[in-house]
Amino acid sequence: MPQPASHRARTPQPLFFQTPDQRTALARERxxxxxxxxxxxVAESVLQSWLRCCSARQQPRDAVSFEPVSRSRVHASLSRNRQLLxxxxxxxxxMEAALGGTDCRVLLTDAQGVIIHATDLPQARDQxxxxxxxxxxxxxAESHVGTSAPGIVVRTGEASTVAGGxxxxxxxxxxxxxxxxxxDIHGQLAGVLDVSVEGGRFPFDAAAVVGTYATTIENRLLQLQSTGQLxxxxxxxxxxxxxxxxALAGISPHGRVLWLNGAGRRLTGCHMEDQPTVDSVFGTSIERLMDLHRQKRIQTLRLPNGLGVWIKGRLSGGDGADFNHAVAVEGLRAPSPGTQDHAHTAHTAHTAATAVAVVDAPAAVVPAPSPATRATLVDHSQRLxxxxxxxCGGNIAxxxxxxxxxxxxxxxxxxxSASQHVPASTLGEAQSGDASA
Structure with missing residues (x-):
């Protein structure tokens, strides 16, 4: 028997719902x-996005038009984000291969929310x-399509999931x-990676998948932007x-920590308010960190916060040259954590200081580097x-x-180098050797 209207009005609404869609429907109603x-x-990030959309005078019933920006802006965005791509x-x-059995699409946007890569799914069901x-x-971006996961990330720089209602x-x-x-290496938003599906919820943890791939792309971008760094x-x-x-870190030729990725900040406890020294972050000198590059082996290191880590280094030139292929060192055994003895440590330091050689180069033309030549990455580059x-007998080619x-x-x-008082004979001999070639 139907209850009187007055009685129905006093009936409290249920506080708990069985499905996320029911909770979202109640949130929209309220x-x-x-x-x-x-x-x-709903998540606080979603609620804040709703508030921003209302402040921008958007209406929930408004139609959304996915019109591309101008061709010139597309070209500029693709050119500007060449490294990201x-x-x-x-x-x-x-990622697209992994999602090939689903109807999900992968989108990559620039820092302003303009799509610079999109999955083409001609065989997908109606979407x-x-x-x-x-x-x-x-x-x-949020200003164009209202609340969405990529729009929230563009606005806040934080990962987001937005579902249905x-x-x-x-x-x-x-x-x-x-x-x-x-x-990017400056800590600024470089882009947004998104995975989307239409007509139903994800059959897997989409946030975990997109987060893993975004981290991998970010790590690759950081390394691409770090030429001239250790x-x-x-x-x-x-x-x-x-x-x-x-964890990743970029070290300047003068021993400053230029950037840390997310894992690096969490392990070291350094939030990069400025450019700290390697000693304050890693508890060691730039010379020892450069030895990591020469040794080509994973080493152990005790951070100033007491945490022990396994670490290796790689040096690339500021002009794009990767010096890994040209410099080698006698094999050094990586010590096990907590088992290094003073004799082994001293032997390792001595070997790293004297065993640098050029791959396949005759021993007669490879003088051992002095400590001065190992002082900075710039010196190391010039020495190489x-x-x-x-x-090569002075032949530049x-x-x-x-x-x-x-x-x-x-x-x-x-x-x-010549303008910085590097011996002029090196330049003159090299040019004459190249001319003779």
Missing amino acids: FFEEGIRPSGL QAGNSELGH PLLRAASRVGVNI EHFHQCLQGLYCAAAPIH LLHFQASPTFLDTPLE IEVTLAE KAARALGVSRGMLYRRLQK
Whole structure:
């Protein structure tokens, strides 16, 4: 028997719901119809996005048009984000292959929310919204399409998941998306990686998947942007090195920590308010960290905060030359954590200081480097150029090929060194040798 209207009005609404969609529906009712803040029913990031959309005078019933930006802006965005696309090239392919059995689409946007890569799914079931949105040049920032996972990430720089009715606009409530940020070496947002599906929830943990791939792309981008730096790879377990879980750091030629990725900040406890010294962050000198590059082996290191880590280093030249292929060192055994003795440590330090050699170079033309030549990365780079030129008989063309750089670039490096009072004979002999070639 139906209850009187007055009795029905006094019946309290249920406080708990069986499905996320029911909670979202109640949140929308309270927020959009009753003007009540639905705390606890949706994520705070979603609620803040709703508030921003309302402040921008957007209406939930408004239609959303996924119109691309101008061609000139698309071209400018693609050109400006060339390194980001390069960093994500292989990982985007791997991610799309992993999701190949689903109807999910992968989107990569720039820092402003303009799509610079989108998955093409011609065989996917009917997806009118994603088909319209998943095009290079479409702006999916919050100011254009209201609340969405990539829009929230563009605005806040934090990972986000937006499901169904959590989208501000009613016409987008069939979408489910998860997005994660990608940062550059300055700590600024470089792009957003998003995975979206239409018509149903993800059948897997989309936030975890997109977060893993975003971290991998970010790590690749950081390394691409770090030419001329000593790159440190470290973690509390050697198993995590060369994985998305590894910590990374970029060290300047003068012994300053220029950047740390997220894992690096968590392990060291350094939040990079400025550019701290390597001694304050890693508890060691720039000379020892440079030895990591020469040794080509994973070593152990005790951080100032007491945490023991496994660490290795890689040095790349500021002009794009990677010096790993040209410098080798006698094999050194990586010590096990907590088992180093003073004699072994002293022997390791002595070997690292004296055993540098050029690959396949005759011993007669490879003088042992003095401590002064190991003082900075710049000195190390110049020393390598001099040794390679000596090995190639002063022929610039051969030396450039050996170093993996152009002949013009090597000329410029030599001229710069000459202007900084590097012995002029090196430059003169190199030029005459190249001319004779």
